[in-house]
Amino acid sequence: MNEFEMIKEIFAPLSEGAPGAFGLTDDAALVTVPTGCELVVTKDALVAGVHFLPDDPPDLIARKALRVNLSDLAAKGAAPIGYVLALALPTECDRNWLETFASGFDADQREFNISLYGGDTVSTPGPLTLSITAFGSVVAGQMVHRSDAQPGDLLFVTGTIGDAGLGLKRQKEKSKQARSQEASFLIDRYLLPRPRTQLAPELFNLATAACDVSDGLTADAGHIAAASGVGIEIDAVRVPLSQAARAAQADLVELITCGDDYEVLFTANPSLAGAIARWSEQISLQITKVGRVVAGSGVRVLDSSGNMIQVPHAGYAHSVG
Amino acid sequence: MNEFEMIKEIFAPLSEGAPGAFGLTDDAALVTVPTGCELVVTKDALVAGVHFLPDDPPDLIARKALRVNLSDLAAKGAAPIGYVLALALPTECDRNWLETFASGFDADQREFNISLYGGDTVSTPGPLTLSITAFGSVVAGQMVHRSDAQPGDLLFVTGTIGDAGLGLKRQKEKSKQARSQEASFLIDRYLLPRPRTQLAPELFNLATAACDVSDGLTADAGHIAAASGVGIEIDAVRVPLSQAARAAQADLVELITCGDDYEVLFTANPSLAGAIARWSEQISLQITKVGRVVAGSGVRVLDSSGNMIQVPHAGYAHSVG
Numbered sequence: 083m084n085e086f087e088m089i090k091e092i093f094a095p096l097s098e099g100a101p102g103a104f105g106l107t108d109d110a111a112l113v114t115v116p117t118g119c120e121l122v123v124t125k126d127a128l129v130a131g132v133h134f135l136p137d138d139p140p141d142l143i144a145r146k147a148l149r150v151n152l153s154d155l156a157a158k159g160a161a162p163i164g165y166v167l168a169l170a171l172p173t174e175c176d177r178n179w180l181e182t183f184a185s186g187f188d189a190d191q192r193e194f195n196i197s198l199y200g201g202d203t204v205s206t207p208g209p210l211t212l213s214i215t216a217f218g219s220v221v222a223g224q225m226v227h228r229s230d231a232q233p234g235d236l237l238f239v240t241g242t243i244g245d246a247g248l249g250l251k252r253q254k255e256k257s258k259q260a261r262s263q264e265a266s267f268l269i270d271r272y273l274l275p276r277p278r279t280q281l282a283p284e285l286f287n288l289a290t291a292a293c294d295v296s297d298g299l300t301a302d303a304g305h306i307a308a309a310s311g312v313g314i315e316i317d318a319v320r321v322p323l324s325q326a327a328r329a330a331q332a333d334l335v336e337l338i339t340c341g342d343d344y345e346v347l348f349t350a351n352p353s354l355a356g357a358i359a360r361w362s363e364q365i366s367l368q369i370t371k372v373g374r375v376v377a378g379s380g381v382r383v384l385d386s387s388g389n390m391i392q393v394p395h396a397g398y399a400h401s402v403g
Numbered sequence: 404m405n406e407f408e409m410i411k412e413i414f415a416p417l418s419e420g421a422p423g424a425f426g427l428t429d430d431a432a433l434v435t436v437p438t439g440c441e442l443v444v445t446k447d448a449l450v451a452g453v454h455f456l457p458d459d460p461p462d463l464i465a466r467k468a469l470r471v472n473l474s475d476l477a478a479k480g481a482a483p484i485g486y487v488l489a490l491a492l493p494t495e496c497d498r499n500w501l502e503t504f505a506s507g508f509d510a511d512q513r514e515f516n517i518s519l520y521g522g523d524t525v526s527t528p529g530p531l532t533l534s535i536t537a538f539g540s541v542v543a544g545q546m547v548h549r550s551d552a553q554p555g556d557l558l559f560v561t562g563t564i565g566d567a568g569l570g571l572k573r574q575k576e577k578s579k580q581a582r583s584q585e586a587s588f589l590i591d592r593y594l595l596p597r598p599r600t601q602l603a604p605e606l607f608n609l610a611t612a613a614c615d616v617s618d619g620l621t622a623d624a625g626h627i628a629a630a631s632g633v634g635i636e637i638d639a640v641r642v643p644l645s646q647a648a649r650a651a652q653a654d655l656v657e658l659i660t661c662g663d664d665y666e667v668l669f670t671a672n673p674s675l676a677g678a679i680a681r682w683s684e685q686i687s688l689q690i691t692k693v694g695r696v697v698a699g700s701g702v703r704v705l706d707s708s709g710n711m712i713q714v715p716h717a718g719y720a721h722s723v724g
Contacts, residue, residue, distance in 0.1 A: 107630045108549050109475040109614050110445040110539075121442060124431040125536065127489035127523045154430040168448035168489070168534035202448045208529015213489035215446065215536040218431075228429050293430050309428045 083177050085203055092177075092184045093167075093198060100164055100197035111199040113163065119219040121163075124154035130209035135253060140179050141186030142273045143212070148190050150296065151216035152277035153344040157294040159226040159285035160218030162194050167201035170211040194279060224286040231291035231310035231349040237373035238289075238358060240278045240345045242324040243299050245271035247340025248332055264326035271324075275344035280365040285348065288358055292348035299338040300393050302347050303373075303381045310349075313378030319386045322370040335393055338383065349375050404498050406524055413498075413505045414488075414519060421485055421518035432520040434484065440540040442484075445475035451530035456574060461500050462507030463594045464533070469511050471617065472537035473598035474665040478615040480547040480606035481539030483515050488522035491532040515600060545607040552612035552631035552670040558694035559610075559679060561599045561666040563645040564620050566592035568661025569653055585647035592645075596665035601686040606669065609679055613669035620659040621714050623668050624694075624702045631670075634699030640707045643691040656714055659704065670696050 083091070089106050097103035102112035115121045128147050130136040138146075148165060155162050167187075175183075191197055199217070249272030252265045261269070277294075285292060291310055295302045299321065303314045318334055327337060350358060355371070362369040383391045404412070410427050418424035423433035436442045449468050451457040459467075469486060476483050488508075496504075512518060520538070570593030573586045582590070598615075606613060612631055616623045621637065628635045639655055648658060671679060676692070683690040704712045 104548065104550070107626075108479075110443045110479045110481070110546070112546055113442045113444050115436070115442070121434045121436070122431045123434050123487060123520060123536075123538075125487040125489055125522050127491060127525045127534065129491050129525055129527045129529070131528060132526060158429075158431045160431070166444060166446040166536055168446055168536075170448060170450050170491075170532050199444060201446050202534070204448045204450055205453060206450045206529060206532065207452060208450070208527060208532070211491050211527065211529070211532050213448065213523070213534035215444075215487055215489075217444075225431070225433055227425065229425070305428075 088180065088203055092180050096184060096187050096191060096198035099191065100199050103197065103199045106200060111166070113199060113217050115219050118222055120222050120225065122155060122158050122160040122218040122220055122225055123215060124151050125213065125215045126150045126154070127211065127213040129211050136209065138273060140183040141189070144183045144186030145190045145274060147212045147214050148187060149275040149277045150344060151214045152194060152279060153275060153294040155216055155218035156278045156282045157292045157346045158220065159224060159282045160220045161282060162196045162279065163217040163219055164197045164199045165214050165216040166199050168213040169201065169203045170206035171203060172206055172208065172210055175210060226285050226289050226292045228291050228293050228306050228309035231306050231312050231375045233312055233375050233377045234352065235290050235349040235375040236352050236355060236371050237303065237314060237316065237347070237349055237375060238369050239295065239299065239322065239347045239372050240281060240367055240369050241276065242322045242327065243295070243343055243345065244327050244332065244337025244340055245324050246275070246342035247337065248327060248330055250342065264329050267324065267326045272342065277344060278346045278367060280367060281346055284361050288354050288361065289348035289350050292346055295343040295345045295347050296341055298341040299343070299347065300381050300383060301339065306347065306349065307379060307381055313376040314373060314381045315376055316373040316381065316383045318383050318391055320370060320372045322368060335391065339393060409501065409524055413501050414522070417505060417508050417512060417519035420512065421520050424518065424520045427521060432487070434520060434538055436540050439543055441543050441546065443476060443479050443481040443539040443541055443546055444536060445472050446534065446536045447471045447475065448532065448534040450532050457530065459594060461504040462510070465504045465507030466511045466595060468533045468535050469508060470596045470598045471665060472535045473515060473600060474596060474615040474617070476537055476539035477599045477603045478613045478667045479541065480545060480603050481541045482603060483517045483600065484538040484540055485518045485520045486535050486537040487520050489534040490522065490524045491527035492524060493527055493529070493531055496531060547606050547610050547613045549612050549614050549627050549630035552627050552633050552696045554633055554696050554698045555673065556611050556670040556696040557673050557676060557692050558624065558635060558637065558668070558670055558696060559690050560616065560620065560643065560668045560693050561602060561688055561690050562597065563643045563648065564616070564664055564666065565648050565653065565658025565661055566645050567596070567663035568658065569648060569651055571663065585650050588645065588647045593663065598665060599667045599688060601688060602667055605682050609675050609682065610669035610671050613667055616664040616666045616668050617662055619662040620664070620668065621702050621704060622660065627668065627670065628700060628702055634697040635694060635702045636697055637694040637702065637704045639704050639712055641691060641693045643689060656712065660714060
């Protein structure tokens, strides 16, 4: 299958919901933003062996690559529109692999009501590499930034923390025999992030600042703190853990630094705590108060006596050079 | 240098011209389209060893990656706005390499009046891989498509054809000693495409269909033919060649199939030939009539007697699977 056959047979069907994609038969696409809205753009790249395991199921690789981008949009309060995909393919990715890969996009396009707008497929002698640019829209002026947290705000996070990191460890253990229910839950959380798209429509009305948790709870809290020029305190005992994470008896420091959670972390004025609880109930999404914004800088994790817990690696940073 | 230092020190300065990039300190960017305009999006990926030579100068790698995208925008009649960059870096790309790489973007941002809006940097055990998504704007309804060529239209191309392909051959020869002026010209054409941005403002008024020449003159003519449901005839003797290409006495079939030209190929109503000549003069860009659109399908290259020349490989297609 050459490049043109691949585009026509594998990827063009994914563009059918987007008139501006022109069936992937043009050099470029037209992306339309609803009147009164602004375009929000995010880009995440994933490399086999770095961000996913090379033998992860191809449909889940596709869905994860898409979802980590949708998670960024959700954390900005943006409604997803669509995406463009760059794919550097090693020769071992044959037609069967590609069809399964595309089926993952197809499933998520239906779930999130988005389409493929275009992209580029190239061959590589290296590992499978994906780069997705995702587009979303917000009402003009209503993108939620990292930089507007205020001392006195409370800190909230959606879902549970640390599951994906534990899931990656379980997945690497490779033993495919009779996995416990807990292990299956954790591995699923690693393979298939849940972008909190349902949170987005109200996020601007509730939050002062937000980002998604990809580098780890403390590292991403650090991003908000740095961008806002404030300090953040996290109460260790409040960090929401799944039953499976509790059963695993993992070290809390590991859970709040392992990353890949793809939850939304946000700050909010205390007067909105009730509204946040009601929105949480309305969208059936757990939202937990985990700390507060203070004057100063940096992130401190406190135990139940208010003493600081040492967090040696505040998240995952790809080091180069 | 870790990921965050790299973003702050190397890439954030490239975002200074774009308020919507928020200094690369947020999860996403806001891209603003002028009132009455639409957003045009294109994406091209490049892999070391496939699309450029690993020891090509890093600033020229950056500029080429950006320019192949700007070339797509130019062929759609779009004015460039900015871009997002995904970069998969092997460990040998150190700070010095990155600074030179970024200086290439800086130079081209000034030349084309655009900014970096965001992106993602990841590490890879494989070859250097870049993916750029570029944004442009067109007056609403004025994007030039591949699909609207009409029988009776003439076929035009900017610049000269085949130089980059010959330049790649010269570059691979590696002998750095005393290159002829011709070889230097050809290598420069391979390393540094000239996106025909200056053509864009009038393209909608002049052309019925257009695309950029990246796969090769005949292959890209084939894309217009297929998208428009027409045939295209190219007169071999009219294909514009540089002095250096003539001096190289290369086979014409090689020149029209080697690709990487990044010229604009477009079809136009014959009544506009005069207007095209005037626009060519006004923007100091050679535009040559190379053929015509006919009823039927496919691309035929004709010699001066009107006989068909066999073109075995109609351009470059990355084959997988």
